[in-house]
Amino acid sequence: MSPIRVAVLGAGTVGGQVVRLLREQSAELTARIGAPLELVGVAVRRPQRHTDIPADLLTTDAAALVAREDVDIVVEVIGGITPTKDLLLTALRRGAGVVTANKALLAEEGPELYEAADASGADLYFEAAVAGAIPLIRPLRESLAGDRISRIMGIVNGTTNYILSAMTATGDSYEYALKEATRLGYAEADPTADVDGFDAAAKAAILASLGFHTRVGAADVHREGISGVSAADIAAATEIGCVVKLLAICERVGGDATGAGASVSARVHPVMLPKSHPLAGVDGAYNAVYVEAESAGRLMFYGPGAGGAPTASAVLGDLVAVARNRVAGGHGPRESAYADLPIQPMGEVPARYHISLDVHDRAGVLAEVANAFADAGVSISTVRQEGTGRDAELVVVTHSAPDAALAGTVTRLSELDVVHRVTSVMRVMGEQ
Amino acid sequence: MSPIRVAVLGAGTVGGQVVRLLREQSAELTARIGAPLELVGVAVRRPQRHTDIPADLLTTDAAALVAREDVDIVVEVIGGITPTKDLLLTALRRGAGVVTANKALLAEEGPELYEAADASGADLYFEAAVAGAIPLIRPLRESLAGDRISRIMGIVNGTTNYILSAMTATGDSYEYALKEATRLGYAEADPTADVDGFDAAAKAAILASLGFHTRVGAADVHREGISGVSAADIAAATEIGCVVKLLAICERVGGDATGAGASVSARVHPVMLPKSHPLAGVDGAYNAVYVEAESAGRLMFYGPGAGGAPTASAVLGDLVAVARNRVAGGHGPRESAYADLPIQPMGEVPARYHISLDVHDRAGVLAEVANAFADAGVSISTVRQEGTGRDAELVVVTHSAPDAALAGTVTRLSELDVVHRVTSVMRVMGEQ
Known part of the structure; x- marks a missing residue:
């Protein structure tokens, strides 16, 4: 049997493990x-840094490596858009299979990669791009390919989940928790991609694309990070039996029984989640994704969402699949974007808000606040008043309303004379 | 594009949904x-019972249907070994793909089906055979194909999980809980396959085969059901912070770093599981499977484990996969049994026992009991004495020891004069 020849781009945290496992196993x-x-x-x-890899395997010329006609499969774990995209296009165009962990590239340039793969009949696999070793891409692309997915909701970024878990456990501020996470290696020196939600948004784009058979790019995903989450927000969530999680949420909304007329919502933002929800107990650097489908019902997938070894496991699983396809003479699933659903603007997404207000403690305050909600057509679910005098606080939880109406109401509240300050605003998960 | 022609065997709870979805979607x-x-x-x-299916599609001659040369894929949801096995062999031998939900058939006759599939190049898919809609077969066969799985442990039978959950919630006896489960439709009129662990054992055989690349049949699985679980057992578990679950446990044990010299243990039995374990919170008719792998770490899969619609979702996912393989000209994964590991006898499996004894409350009792353990080389972790006089009870939790030594000790204890009765014996999960 003639061998399947593999080239690996990158030998960092993930690539180093991939190369080690390929050689050992x-x-x-x-x-x-x-x-x-x-x-x-x-x-x-820098070849000199990789003394554990035989020198004759190392090269600095990635472009030449992917162009080699005898390379059957290219494993890409260097990340980034440039020059990675061109390297993978070169491989795909000449028919080599590609296994990649590059969520940003897929979320930004997925269609171009897919088209190159489909044109040459090459495989494009990317289980490692979302939620590390947790099998998620394959279940969405294959296991649920005969079902109608209505929602995918997940904790897909370990760094932010670690920070939020720590804030919940200790009551610490965001700034302190981030510093600790950095010190312990859970956050990178530049944490922007994680804490501002870029990483989760790229994953949301990938999940929404697969789940709803529609091209969803990173730019289609509404994105809010966790840098605005305060100790007061965490405390407010605890008060109502919730925890704060940064969720990637992908939904198919509207449409008739056949799905016609539906649209796709994809968003990343912090949420107050009831402690009884299966995702609420997912702490630390773990990831979990919850999938709702018409026939399958509610499924949850849980596991380590990052790290060299778990990500390498996902990469090697894909590598075995692509290699088996070459042996069998077929290929894996292609892009499935036939549904081509429109993206629902964030302003139209139904949401419930939890709003804490520092207010004057005098007659008529509640009426003024209630009016601001009524004027925007937002219905209030509960109001709670805490403290008196200068420390009086109103905590309002709304019924479901379009996000734009809720956001507008918050702006109006902040302009009211009776409101000193809006101290906390966060979306609350749950129907009502 | 020429159509992919599908025949469905069976139109019961699952088959009815499959046929409906095939037509509607x-x-x-x-x-x-x-x-x-x-x-x-x-x-x-009985064609006359299926008025929702066009009469010209219905036939009572399954043998003729699977033999039709124009049928590309056979979906089997009738269950049973005879005549199902011959029907599927007929299909596979002439190159038709097979999608089946038949765990018993796979656990008993898997190798023969695989061989027929491999000989003709046909696909054999069976996601629906274990844990309903939860993607589990595909993750084990494909996603983790580049990793080394060390353990698969799951709640894979909804009926027994429903009964045990009810017993835990209410304190009811097994007999009463079973009667209620039958009344509510969670248990079948003849519940033997579920409560005696046959269903879970078949699933354990399938999971162990896939996870450890070794043929494991139903007869290789040590099997104990839940009919012996008493309200006293449930109460004893609660006392030590545990819940009782019927688990399917598949482990790779022993062996060196490369896996050489390892063996496989596959077993189904009730276990006292610490409440902190992710599987402990899986209640009612839900299923969940926990997988530990060398690189991936710990993964969990959760969802509805049975029912017409969820099982149909798994069947249709497989149907799409097999159809795609036909379009692409390749095939899916074959049997992977190269490791061919021996089965570890149950007597050698390390276990910890929780044992409750009704004893005479007099000096020397503990010494006699302790001697019985010591004679068998079983080390005691904790002893607790409750009550006095005729109601005195000793509760012993052992350290880990071979199961045969523990079972032998229980027999010896029951023969001691100072022991009135062994009131509860159950394995406890957890290292110590």
Whole structure:
């Protein structure tokens, strides 16, 4: 049986594990594929740093490696858009399979990659791009391919989940929790991609695309990070039996029984989630994704969402799949974007808000506040008044209303004379 | 594009849903497959009962239906071994793909089906055979194909989980809880397959086979059901912060770093599980499976484990996959049994026992009991004495020891003069 030849781009946290496992477990992988896997090259920036990899495998010329006609599969774990996109396009166009963990590239340039893959008949696999080792891409692309998914909702960023869990456990401020997370290695030196929700938004775009058979790009995802989450928000959530989580939420909304006329909402923002919700107990750096489908009902997938070894596990699973496809002479699933649903603007997404207000404690305050809601057509679910005098606080939880109406109401409230300050605003999960 | 022709065997709870969805969602399925699906026949015993299915699709001659040369894929949801096995072999031998939900058949006759599939190049898919709509077969066969699985542990039978959850919530006896479950439709009129663990054992065989690349049949699985679980057992579990669950446990034990010299343990029995364990909170008719792998770490899959619609979702996902393989000209994963590990006998499996004893309350009792453990080489973790006089009870939790030594100790204890009765014996999950 002629070997399947593999090139790896990158030998960092994930790539290093991939290369190690490929070399250590080649007998097992061969048995599982039905043909030997042969590692023919590893592209890195600084070869001298990788003393654990045989020197003759290392190269700094990634472009030449992906263009080699004898390379059957390219594994990409360097990340970034440039020059990664061109490297993968080169591989796909000449028919080499690609296994990538690059969520940003897929969320920004997925259609171009898919088209190159489909044109040449090459495989494009990316289980590692979302939620590390948790099988999620394959279940969405394949297991649920005969079902109608209505919602995908998940904790898909370990750094922000770690920070929010720590804030909940200790009552610490966001700034302190972030500093601790950085010190312990849970946050990167520049945490922007995580804390501002870019990472989660890229994953939401990928999940929504697969779940709803529609091209959803990173720019289609409404994105709010966690840097605005205060200790007061966390305390307010605890007060109503909730925890604060940064969720990626993808929904199919509206449409008739056949799905016609539906649209897609994809968004990332902090949410107050009832403690009874299965996602509420997912703490620390773990990831979990909740999927609702018409026939399957409610499914949950849970596990380590990042890290070298878990991500390498996902990469190797894909590598075995692509190699098996080559042995069998077929190919894996193609892009499925036939539904081509429109994106629902964030302003139209139904939401419930939890709003805390510092107010004057005098007669008529509640009436003025209630009027501001009524004027915007927003119905109030509960109002709670705490403290008196200068410390009086009103806590309002709304019924469901379009997000734009809710956001507008918050602006109006902040302009009222009787309101000193809007101290906390957050969406609350749950129907009502 | 020429259509993919599908025959369905059975139109009961699952088959009825499959046929309905195939007819209602054919446009979506066609878009996802890249070729139209055409339902060409449904084999049933009593056609007159299926007025919702066009009469010209119905047939009582399943053997003729699976032998039709124009049938590309056979969906089997009738269950049983005879004549089902021969029907599927007929289909596979002439190259038709098979999608089945038949756990018993796979656990008993899997190798013969696989061999027929491999010989003709046909696909054999069975996501619906374990844990309903929860994607589990595909993750084990594909997503984790590049990893080394060390343990699969799950609640895979909804009926027994419903009964145990009810007993825990109410304190009711097993007999009463079973009667209620039957009345509410959670247990069948003849509940043997569920309560005696046959169903879970078949699933354990399938999971162990996939996870450890070894043929594991139903007869290789040590099986204990829940009919011996008493209200006293449930109360004893609560006392030590545990819940009682019927678990299917598949482990790779022993062996060196490369896995050489390892063996496989597959078993189904009730367990006292600490409430902090992720599986402990899985209540009612839900299923959940926990997978530990060397690189991936700990993963959990959760969802509805049975029912017409969820099982139909799994069947249709497989149907789309097999149809896509036909369009692409390849095939899905084959049997992977290269590791061929031996089965570890139950007597050698390390376990911890929780044992409650009614004893005489007099000096020397503890010494006699302790001697019985010591003689068998079983080390005691904790002893608790409750009550006095005739009601005195000793509760012993052991350290880990081979199951045969523990079972032998229980027999010896029951023969001691100072022991009136062994009131509860159950394995406890957790290392110590």
